[in-house]
Amino acid sequence: MFKILEKQTLAPKVEMMVIQAPYIARHAKVGNFIVLRLNKKGERIPLTIADSDRDKGTITILFQRVGKTTESLGMLNAGDKIQDVVGPLGHATPIEIYGNCVLVAGGIGAATLYPIIKALKAINTSHGVIKDKENVIARSPETPACRQTGRDDEAIPKDEIALLEPALSEKDEILRGVYPEQKDEILRFAQNDMRRAQNDRSEGARNDRKMAFSEQSYNHITVIMGARTKELLIWEDKFRQFADECFVTTDDGSYGRKGLVTDVLKEVVESKSIALAVAVGPVRMMKAVSELTKPYAVKTIVSLNPLMVEGTGMCGACRVKIAGETRFACIDGPEFDGHDVDFQELESRLRFYKEEEEQALHLFLTRTKRQVTSNG
Ligand code: FAD
Ligand code: MG
Secondary structure, three states: OEEEEEEEEEEOOEEEEEEEOHHHHHHOOOOOEEEEEOOOOOOEEEEEOOEEEOOOOEEEEEEEOOOHHHHHHHOOOOOOEEOEEEEEEOOOOOOOOOOEEEEEEEHHHHHHHHHHHHHHHHHHHHOOEEEOOOOOEEEOOOOHHHHHHHOOOOOOOHHHHHHHHHHHHHHHHHHHHHOOOOHHHHHHHHHHHHHHHHOOOOHHHHHHHHHOOOHHHOOEEEEEEEEOOHHHOOOHHHHHHHOOEEEEEEOOOOOOEEOOHHHHHHHHHHHOOOOEEEEEOOHHHHHHHHHHHHHHOOEEEEEOOOOOOOOOOOOOOOEEEEOOEEEEHHHHOOEEEHHHEOHHHHHHHHOOOHHHHHHHHHHHHHHHHHHHHHHO
8 A cells, every 4th residue: 555645736636646655766767657546446547757755765646637536536635545556667768968958848747747857957967067047057077978088188279279269258257157277177078079070061060069068068948838727837836946948838828928838839949959859748739749840850759648557568558659550658658759659549549438437437426426415
């Protein structure tokens, strides 16, 4: 049994729970999910691990009450127990230094994107990239990456410094502020980045050379969060802690910009070169994001949410079509390249049991209401 330690309502029909699950907390990676069962007769449902704390042995889930099981889970409180929580399941999100990243969260999709934004920022720090909230970066010469590449005693050729200087001069002030005595080492490190880019003679690579020291060497994260209305927006404050820039859209204009996340995304992909987009939310939103980024050749990851039963690749319920091939979201995903996903099939498979789901919810709510009335 798994004890619920904390419960909080984040928005209408959206709950957060902290659950005691030390094994899962110890092994959870970004992008993993759990499958839970409320009681011995209950169905299994998958939920993303939105956060975890190894030391405390806890995981955090966010869920939207959309049907019988999530309504029933939402009726539990701190101190109550859940029969089974299995995990961590699924592939982890590949976390690397990409450069400019855009994370697009639709509604409850924030649960999946939160560990991703944390990890994309954490890797900046672990690679020694120091970034001022406003604009500037420097690599710490103490990091292994810098030791490997930066510590040769060669003089920096003048023409390379000339290329480097414009990029550096804008940042100079803050560079000096961050590492006053280590500018030479930082220059040498940037020189190394430039050498790699120098093998490529294209226009893009020329820009890369100029930016080798800045844009390319750390994750700069733009977050676009969308919700139907202001009150349905989840964890905006937590995303703002990590985002380099954060845009909010609401369908009704009650907060942020009126419109869809793709309106903002279009402006972002047209304004700068984006290395990675990650979109998590309703199927229609992930489809629209993938269609938008495709002509710009922006690598786009989506996290798929097909019907899933046991979560370990045996039942096949969560099959999805990726680049024409059948894959199982539980063991091959849940993240896939958005440009390869057959969203139409995903949408139609999600509707497969709509009637039964509605009946089950109706019966459950009627029974619960009757119980509440007869108890008091
Ligand atoms: P039902 O009335 O049974 O179904 C309502 C709708 O939910 C269905 O039409 C269908 O679209 C979907 N659904 C139903 N059963 C399942 C199932 N077994 N597996 C997947 N979808 C189902 N939701 C969250 O709110 N937060 C999350 O962090 C989250 N993470 C997920 C991670 C993965 C990998 C997947 C595949 C799904 C995730 N979901 C998440 C969706 C969540 O599992 C469903 O909302 C939940 O199962 C609905 O159960 P229900 O009985 O309350 O609703
Ligand atoms: Mg259900």
